[in-house]
Amino acid sequence: MTRTARTARPVHTARTARTARRSRAGAVGVAGLAVVLMASVAACGADAGEDRDPEHRSFALEGRTLTVDSDDSALELVAADVDEVEVTRWFEGRVMVGGKPRVTWEMREDRLELRLKCDGLVADCAAKHRIEVPRGVAVAVRSDDGSVTAKGFAEPLEVRSADGAVRVGDTTGPLELHTDDASVRALGVASRSVKVSTRDGSVKLELGVVPDLVESRSDDGSISIGLPRDTSYRIETGSDDGSVDVSVPRDQGSSHVVTAHTQDGSVTVRNVD
Incomplete structure (x- = not known):
């Protein structure tokens, strides 16, 4: 007597079910962690004023004009009795998922460039610069954000x-x-x-x-x-x-x-x- 072939069914073992549940739980856990981290950053936003040890640097300026080029920082400019451009920098930043945050400053001829790098899935940074400019200098400021x-x-x-x-x-x-x-x-x-x-x-x-x-x-x-x-x-x-x-x-x-x-x-x- 000829038997009818039966269609093979996938076998669901207890181990397979546990693995699937763990995968789903892992995905939910990662998503939940990301939400928690982002909520934590949002609730406690970075404040440059919390930097208790600001950095200071002097930049020579040969001409009588200064351009300040900033991408992401609060700026305070003051005409002062100084011989060079005096810059004080406050910075607070944290990146929970991403690269290490950093700030840079550089004088190129008569152009002071201030840059903030704060990239990542969960990142929060803040910078502030106080710039003392020699008297008699014309100033142009270009700020993207701040x-x-x-x-x-x-x-x-x-x-x-x-x-x-x-x-x-x-x-x-x-x-x-x-x-x-x-x-x-x-x-x-x-x-x-x-x-x-x-x-x-x-x-x-x-x-x-x-x-x-x-x-x-x-x-x-x-x-x-x-x-x-x-x-x-x-x-x-x-x-x-x-x-x-x-x-x-x-x-x-x-x-x-x-x-x-x-x-x-x-x-x-x-x-x-």
Whole structure:
């Protein structure tokens, strides 16, 4: 008698089942560990201010201009009675899954390059630099990510930040301040030429001397400008979606020109004491 062939069935042994369960448990465990690590980093973000032993270095500067090129650091710039560019660096970083974090600094001719390397699946780093600049030096700042503060400059100061607030005070030289994603503040300055713009953030300016030119623009944010009472101004303002309040004396023939334009936000131009 001929027997009908039966289709072979996979044999599931107890060992096979245990192995499958362990594999699934291992995958879940790794994923869970990654979540825990990332949550831990998020809950305790790195703070450069926690560095109790900052590093210091001096850089010779031959010319009368300095460019600061930073990729990821908070920057504090001060005009000081120094002969070289004096830099103090604070750094805190940890990488749980990835390479060791590090920061570098290098002067190339008149360009100070500040770099932060913090790569990994779970990484958290923060850096801050205080830069003392010899008096009489014009400064240009290029920052990819990080706030920028500056004070004490009598020469031209230009700041361009891709992502970070800009704060300037106690300055008399011409100012150009630009950020893509943050606010701009220039308070207590005595600059006669001020040019400011931000794509996403507010602008606040308070001038201690009558300016020759103030240009301000925001794509999404309010603009507030405080001007001395000593004269009248040629004012040009506009807002696509917001109020406009100008309370300073106006004269279309004035040589003191002030412009303020925003697409979404209020515009205020007033006198300050």
